[in-house]
Amino acid sequence: METRLNKYVAANSEFARRKSDELIEQGRVTVNNKVVLEPGTQIKPGIDDVRLDGEKLKEKTKKIYILLNKPAGIITSTDDEKNRQTVIDVLNIRDKVFPVGRLDYETTGLLILTNDGDFTNLLTHPSHRVPKTYIVKLSKILEEKHKDKLTAGIKIEGRKTAPAKITFPYKSDLTTVSITITEGRNRQVRRMFEFYGYFVRKLHRASYGILTLGALKPGEWRRLTIQEVNQLKTNYITKGNDRTKRTHKKTT
Numbered sequence: 001m002e003t004r005l006n007k008y009v010a011a012n013s014e015f016a017r018r019k020s021d022e023l024i025e026q027g028r029v030t031v032n033n034k035v036v037l038e039p040g041t042q043i044k045p046g047i048d049d050v051r052l053d054g055e056k057l058k059e060k061t062k063k064i065y066i067l068l069n070k071p072a073g074i075i076t077s078t079d080d081e082k083n084r085q086t087v088i089d090v091l092n093i094r095d096k097v098f099p100v101g102r103l104d105y106e107t108t109g110l111l112i113l114t115n116d117g118d119f120t121n122l123l124t125h126p127s128h129r130v131p132k133t134y135i136v137k138l139s140k141i142l143e144e145k146h147k148d149k150l151t152a153g154i155k156i157e158g159r160k161t162a163p164a165k166i167t168f169p170y171k172s173d174l175t176t177v178s179i180t181i182t183e184g185r186n187r188q189v190r191r192m193f194e195f196y197g198y199f200v201r202k203l204h205r206a207s208y209g210i211l212t213l214g215a216l217k218p219g220e221w222r223r224l225t226i227q228e229v230n231q232l233k234t235n236y237i238t239k240g241n242d243r244t245k246r247t248h249k250k251t252t
Contacts (some may be wrong), residue, residue: 099113100120
Protein backbone atom coordinates (compact mmCIF):
# COMPACT_ATOMS: atom_id res chain seq x y z
CA MET A 1 0.00 0.00 0.00
CA GLU A 2 1.43 3.36 -1.03
CA THR A 3 1.66 6.47 1.13
CA ARG A 4 2.77 10.07 0.72
CA LEU A 5 6.46 10.73 1.24
CA ASN A 6 5.92 13.59 3.71
CA LYS A 7 3.59 11.42 5.80
CA TYR A 8 6.17 8.62 5.86
CA VAL A 9 8.99 10.95 6.90
CA ALA A 10 6.87 12.48 9.67
CA ALA A 11 5.77 9.07 10.95
CA ASN A 12 9.30 7.66 11.07
CA SER A 13 11.35 10.64 12.26
CA GLU A 14 11.27 13.25 15.01
CA PHE A 15 9.86 15.88 12.65
CA ALA A 16 6.26 17.03 12.24
CA ARG A 17 4.50 16.97 8.87
CA ARG A 18 5.19 20.63 8.03
CA LYS A 19 8.88 20.31 8.87
CA SER A 20 9.02 17.11 6.81
CA ASP A 21 7.69 19.08 3.83
CA GLU A 22 10.54 21.56 4.26
CA LEU A 23 13.18 18.82 4.51
CA ILE A 24 11.92 17.22 1.29
CA GLU A 25 11.80 20.55 -0.57
CA GLN A 26 15.36 21.27 0.59
CA GLY A 27 16.55 18.09 -1.14
CA ARG A 28 17.52 16.32 2.08
CA VAL A 29 15.33 13.27 1.42
CA THR A 30 16.11 10.53 -1.12
CA VAL A 31 14.01 7.64 -2.35
CA ASN A 32 16.01 4.73 -3.77
CA ASN A 33 19.11 7.00 -3.88
CA LYS A 34 17.33 9.73 -5.85
CA VAL A 35 16.51 13.16 -4.42
CA VAL A 36 12.74 13.77 -4.35
CA LEU A 37 11.54 17.37 -3.96
CA GLU A 38 7.77 16.82 -4.00
CA PRO A 39 6.29 16.06 -0.52
CA GLY A 40 3.25 14.39 -2.04
CA THR A 41 5.24 11.76 -3.94
CA GLN A 42 3.79 8.29 -3.46
CA ILE A 43 6.16 5.66 -2.05
CA LYS A 44 5.87 2.00 -1.05
CA PRO A 45 6.76 1.48 2.65
CA GLY A 46 8.91 -1.59 3.22
CA ILE A 47 9.99 -1.61 -0.43
CA ASP A 48 11.36 1.84 -1.21
CA ASP A 49 14.60 2.96 0.46
CA VAL A 50 13.87 6.34 2.07
CA ARG A 51 16.76 8.29 3.59
CA LEU A 52 17.04 11.60 5.41
CA ASP A 53 20.47 13.24 5.16
CA GLY A 54 21.82 9.89 3.99
CA GLU A 55 20.45 7.93 6.98
CA LYS A 56 17.82 5.31 6.25
CA LEU A 57 14.48 5.87 7.95
CA LYS A 58 13.30 2.80 9.83
CA GLU A 59 9.59 2.23 10.00
CA LYS A 60 8.20 2.76 13.45
CA THR A 61 5.56 0.27 14.47
CA LYS A 62 2.55 1.97 15.95
CA LYS A 63 1.77 0.46 19.33
CA ILE A 64 -1.68 -1.09 19.49
CA TYR A 65 -3.55 -2.05 22.66
CA ILE A 66 -6.92 -3.80 22.41
CA LEU A 67 -9.44 -4.99 25.00
CA LEU A 68 -11.67 -7.84 23.80
CA ASN A 69 -14.65 -9.54 25.43
CA LYS A 70 -13.72 -13.06 24.38
CA PRO A 71 -16.71 -15.32 23.59
CA ALA A 72 -16.79 -19.02 24.46
CA GLY A 73 -15.59 -21.48 21.83
CA ILE A 74 -12.75 -19.25 20.60
CA ILE A 75 -9.04 -20.11 20.63
CA THR A 76 -6.70 -17.63 22.35
CA SER A 77 -4.07 -17.81 19.65
CA THR A 78 -3.02 -16.13 16.42
CA ASP A 79 -3.78 -19.30 14.42
CA ASP A 80 -5.01 -22.86 14.96
CA GLU A 81 -3.94 -26.07 13.26
CA LYS A 82 -7.50 -27.41 13.55
CA ASN A 83 -8.86 -24.34 11.76
CA ARG A 84 -10.96 -23.30 14.75
CA GLN A 85 -11.87 -19.64 15.11
CA THR A 86 -9.27 -17.58 16.97
CA VAL A 87 -9.38 -14.26 18.80
CA ILE A 88 -7.57 -12.76 15.80
CA ASP A 89 -10.47 -13.85 13.59
CA VAL A 90 -12.86 -12.13 15.98
CA LEU A 91 -10.93 -8.85 15.78
CA ASN A 92 -10.70 -8.97 11.99
CA ILE A 93 -8.11 -6.19 11.68
CA ARG A 94 -5.04 -5.83 9.45
CA ASP A 95 -2.64 -5.01 12.27
CA LYS A 96 -0.70 -7.87 13.84
CA VAL A 97 -1.38 -8.23 17.54
CA PHE A 98 -0.86 -11.01 20.07
CA PRO A 99 -2.81 -12.07 23.18
CA VAL A 100 -1.48 -11.09 26.59
CA GLY A 101 -1.70 -14.45 28.37
CA ARG A 102 -4.42 -16.93 27.55
CA LEU A 103 -8.04 -17.78 28.22
CA ASP A 104 -9.21 -21.37 27.76
CA TYR A 105 -11.39 -22.36 24.80
CA GLU A 106 -14.63 -22.15 26.82
CA THR A 107 -13.51 -19.34 29.15
CA THR A 108 -15.03 -15.96 28.39
CA GLY A 109 -14.23 -12.39 29.25
CA LEU A 110 -11.51 -9.80 29.27
CA LEU A 111 -8.51 -10.38 27.05
CA ILE A 112 -5.81 -7.86 26.13
CA LEU A 113 -4.10 -8.01 22.74
CA THR A 114 -1.14 -5.89 21.66
CA ASN A 115 1.92 -5.69 19.41
CA ASP A 116 3.98 -4.25 22.26
CA GLY A 117 6.20 -7.11 23.40
CA ASP A 118 7.74 -5.18 26.31
CA PHE A 119 4.28 -4.27 27.59
CA THR A 120 3.21 -7.91 27.39
CA ASN A 121 6.27 -9.20 29.22
CA LEU A 122 6.00 -6.63 31.96
CA LEU A 123 2.25 -7.08 32.39
CA THR A 124 2.50 -10.85 32.73
CA HIS A 125 5.64 -11.00 34.89
CA PRO A 126 4.82 -12.57 38.31
CA SER A 127 6.70 -9.87 40.22
CA HIS A 128 4.21 -7.21 39.10
CA ARG A 129 1.26 -9.00 40.71
CA VAL A 130 -1.39 -7.66 38.38
CA PRO A 131 -4.77 -8.71 39.83
CA LYS A 132 -7.16 -10.64 37.61
CA THR A 133 -10.73 -11.28 38.75
CA TYR A 134 -12.84 -14.20 37.55
CA ILE A 135 -16.49 -15.05 38.05
CA VAL A 136 -16.74 -18.81 38.55
CA LYS A 137 -19.83 -21.02 38.40
CA LEU A 138 -19.13 -24.12 40.49
CA SER A 139 -20.80 -27.54 40.51
CA LYS A 140 -21.69 -27.12 44.20
CA ILE A 141 -21.59 -24.58 47.03
CA LEU A 142 -18.04 -23.70 48.09
CA GLU A 143 -17.45 -24.77 51.68
CA GLU A 144 -15.96 -22.20 54.03
CA LYS A 145 -13.02 -24.43 54.96
CA HIS A 146 -12.08 -24.84 51.31
CA LYS A 147 -12.54 -21.12 50.68
CA ASP A 148 -10.09 -20.33 53.48
CA LYS A 149 -7.47 -22.77 52.18
CA LEU A 150 -7.76 -21.53 48.60
CA THR A 151 -7.47 -17.95 49.82
CA ALA A 152 -4.29 -18.73 51.74
CA GLY A 153 -2.78 -20.72 48.88
CA ILE A 154 -2.51 -24.41 48.00
CA LYS A 155 0.21 -26.48 46.36
CA ILE A 156 -0.26 -27.25 42.68
CA GLU A 157 2.48 -29.39 41.15
CA GLY A 158 4.66 -28.78 44.19
CA ARG A 159 4.39 -24.99 44.15
CA LYS A 160 2.11 -22.97 46.39
CA THR A 161 -0.27 -20.50 44.81
CA ALA A 162 -0.11 -16.88 45.90
CA PRO A 163 -2.82 -15.59 48.26
CA ALA A 164 -6.16 -15.05 46.55
CA LYS A 165 -9.36 -13.20 47.36
CA ILE A 166 -12.67 -15.10 47.16
CA THR A 167 -16.14 -13.61 47.65
CA PHE A 168 -19.75 -14.52 46.90
CA PRO A 169 -21.07 -11.81 44.53
CA TYR A 170 -24.67 -13.11 44.60
CA LYS A 171 -26.35 -13.87 47.94
CA SER A 172 -29.02 -15.87 46.10
CA ASP A 173 -26.45 -18.12 44.36
CA LEU A 174 -23.68 -19.50 46.55
CA THR A 175 -22.37 -21.74 43.74
CA THR A 176 -21.06 -18.62 42.00
CA VAL A 177 -17.90 -17.07 43.40
CA SER A 178 -15.56 -14.25 42.50
CA ILE A 179 -11.84 -15.00 42.76
CA THR A 180 -8.96 -12.55 42.33
CA ILE A 181 -5.47 -13.91 41.69
CA THR A 182 -2.16 -12.24 40.90
CA GLU A 183 -0.58 -15.12 38.99
CA GLY A 184 -1.04 -16.51 35.51
CA ARG A 185 -0.29 -20.21 35.82
CA ASN A 186 -1.81 -22.62 33.29
CA ARG A 187 -5.52 -23.24 34.00
CA GLN A 188 -4.88 -22.01 37.54
CA VAL A 189 -8.43 -21.09 38.59
CA ARG A 190 -9.91 -24.36 37.35
CA ARG A 191 -7.15 -26.40 38.98
CA MET A 192 -7.50 -24.61 42.31
CA PHE A 193 -11.18 -25.51 42.64
CA GLU A 194 -10.71 -28.98 41.18
CA PHE A 195 -8.16 -29.63 43.93
CA TYR A 196 -11.09 -29.85 46.38
CA GLY A 197 -13.51 -31.58 44.04
CA TYR A 198 -15.37 -28.61 42.57
CA PHE A 199 -16.12 -28.74 38.84
CA VAL A 200 -15.98 -25.36 37.11
CA ARG A 201 -19.06 -25.08 34.92
CA LYS A 202 -18.41 -21.53 33.70
CA LEU A 203 -15.39 -19.25 33.94
CA HIS A 204 -15.43 -15.58 33.04
CA ARG A 205 -12.65 -13.03 33.46
CA ALA A 206 -14.27 -9.81 34.65
CA SER A 207 -11.23 -7.59 35.15
CA TYR A 208 -7.50 -7.32 34.51
CA GLY A 209 -5.73 -4.75 36.64
CA ILE A 210 -7.64 -1.50 36.30
CA LEU A 211 -9.52 -2.72 33.23
CA THR A 212 -13.11 -3.98 33.11
CA LEU A 213 -15.32 -4.91 30.18
CA GLY A 214 -17.84 -2.15 30.74
CA ALA A 215 -20.61 -2.38 28.15
CA LEU A 216 -18.68 -4.63 25.73
CA LYS A 217 -20.72 -7.63 24.63
CA PRO A 218 -19.14 -11.01 23.75
CA GLY A 219 -17.13 -10.59 20.56
CA GLU A 220 -16.91 -6.81 20.87
CA TRP A 221 -13.65 -4.93 21.40
CA ARG A 222 -12.16 -1.49 21.76
CA ARG A 223 -8.73 0.11 21.82
CA LEU A 224 -7.25 1.06 25.16
CA THR A 225 -6.74 4.76 25.74
CA ILE A 226 -3.29 6.23 26.31
CA GLN A 227 -4.39 7.01 29.85
CA GLU A 228 -5.31 3.36 30.50
CA VAL A 229 -2.00 2.08 29.15
CA ASN A 230 -0.03 4.58 31.21
CA GLN A 231 -2.06 3.81 34.32
CA LEU A 232 -1.39 0.08 33.93
CA LYS A 233 2.31 0.80 33.71
CA THR A 234 2.23 3.15 36.69
CA ASN A 235 -0.01 1.04 38.94
CA TYR A 236 1.56 -2.36 38.37
CA ILE A 237 4.71 -2.36 36.28
CA THR A 238 6.46 0.44 38.18
CA LYS A 239 5.43 -1.01 41.54
CA GLY A 240 6.58 -4.44 40.42
CA ASN A 241 10.01 -3.10 39.57
CA ASP A 242 10.19 -1.45 42.99
CA ARG A 243 9.35 -4.77 44.68
CA THR A 244 12.02 -6.54 42.65
CA LYS A 245 14.63 -3.98 43.70
CA ARG A 246 13.66 -4.31 47.38
CA THR A 247 13.89 -8.10 47.17
CA HIS A 248 17.28 -7.87 45.51
CA LYS A 249 18.58 -5.59 48.29
CA LYS A 250 17.45 -8.05 50.96
CA THR A 251 19.30 -10.94 49.33
CA THR A 252 22.58 -9.09 48.71
